[in-house]
Amino acid sequence: MRTLKALILGDIVGQPGCRALFVGLPDLAHRLAADLVIANGENAADGFGLTPDIAERMKASGVHVITSGNHVWQKREIFTLLQTSDTLLRPENYPVISGAGAIPGKGHCIVTVRDTPVLVINLEGRVNLSPLRDPMQVGRALVKQFRSKVKAVIVDFHAESVDEKEALALFLDGEVSAVVGTHTHVQTADERIMPGGTAYITDIGMTGPVDSVIGMSKETAISRSLTQMPLKMEVQNSPAEIQGVLLEIDTTTGKAVSIERVRQLSTV
Ligand SMILES: [Fe+2]
Numbered sequence: 122m123r124t125l126k127a128l129i130l131g132d133i134v135g136q137p138g139c140r141a142l143f144v145g146l147p148d149l150a151h152r153l154a155a156d157l158v159i160a161n162g163e164n165a166a167d168g169f170g171l172t173p174d175i176a177e178r179m180k181a182s183g184v185h186v187i188t189s190g191n192h193v194w195q196k197r198e199i200f201t202l203l204q205t206s207d208t209l210l211r212p213e214n215y216p217v218i219s220g221a222g223a224i225p226g227k228g229h230c231i232v233t234v235r236d237t238p239v240l241v242i243n244l245e246g247r248v249n250l251s252p253l254r255d256p257m258q259v260g261r262a263l264v265k266q267f268r269s270k271v272k273a274v275i276v277d278f279h280a281e282s283v284d285e286k287e288a289l290a291l292f293l294d295g296e297v298s299a300v301v302g303t304h305t306h307v308q309t310a311d312e313r314i315m316p317g318g319t320a321y322i323t324d325i326g327m328t329g330p331v332d333s334v335i336g337m338s339k340e341t342a343i344s345r346s347l348t349q350m351p352l353k354m355e356v357q358n359s360p361a362e363i364q365g366v367l368l369e370i371d372t373t374t375g376k377a378v379s380i381e382r383v384r385q386l387s388t389v
Pocket residue numbers: 132163164190192304305306
């Protein structure tokens with residue numbers, strides 16, 4: 122059986138997350154024999170958004186495809202790169218607007234890994250987020266569009282709700298290699314291969330400061346809860362962990378062979 126391995130990393134949060142990634146990824150990817158690295162960059166720039174400079178450094182450290190989510194719009198300087206880059210994604214299911222008001226970027230790309238094309242799809246959930254286009258139908262339509270070209274399909278489903286994530290994964294079971302959740306920044310322990318051969322995990326976690334509230338300052342998060350005031354969140358400056366999953370895909374069938382959680386504490 123011919124397989125490929127994809128290392129998929131959760132939301133990179135601020136400078137601690139970037140440091141952990143830039144320093145730790147080359148060795149980690151080598152040790153895990155990852156052929157493809159996908160990382161979610163929506164929180165990389167001070168916790169909110171992404172800049173071209175950080176995207177470039179992510180690529181230089183070994184990330185092949187950058188996915189994102191609801192926070193990707195918060196640094197406008199990324200808009201041009203979203204529009205021009207083939208491998209920087211925003212969720213596909215934002216409104217389709219033509220002309221001057223068009224939303225920059227796209228939510229899918231095909232990368233070729235050891236002669237095998239892999240379709241990467243980025244979708245966003247609608248529960249406790251914006252009322253976007255239906256991620257289930259948008260995801261299925263993309264798979265159908267590229268079915269004749271690709272067997273291996275990886276979906277980053279950036280969503281809040283566990284049931285929305287499980288429902289989408291079961292909806293696409295057998296049609297894609299994996300559905301991995303992002304956005305909550307907390308790694309779940311429910312990784313499994315569904316009956317149709319699609320690997321699934323509700324959330325792959327974050328690459329960011331561990332001793333924090335989803336990567337943000339403990340003190341501010343506690344004050345926000347106590348006071349109910351919308352105090353500005355800042356990234357917690359403390360050691361970070363790289364979190365994600367290692368996925369193995371049968372390249373002939375596109376089915377998942379295995380999915381394993383990955384956690385590596387950074388020493389910087
Ligand atoms: Fe995030």
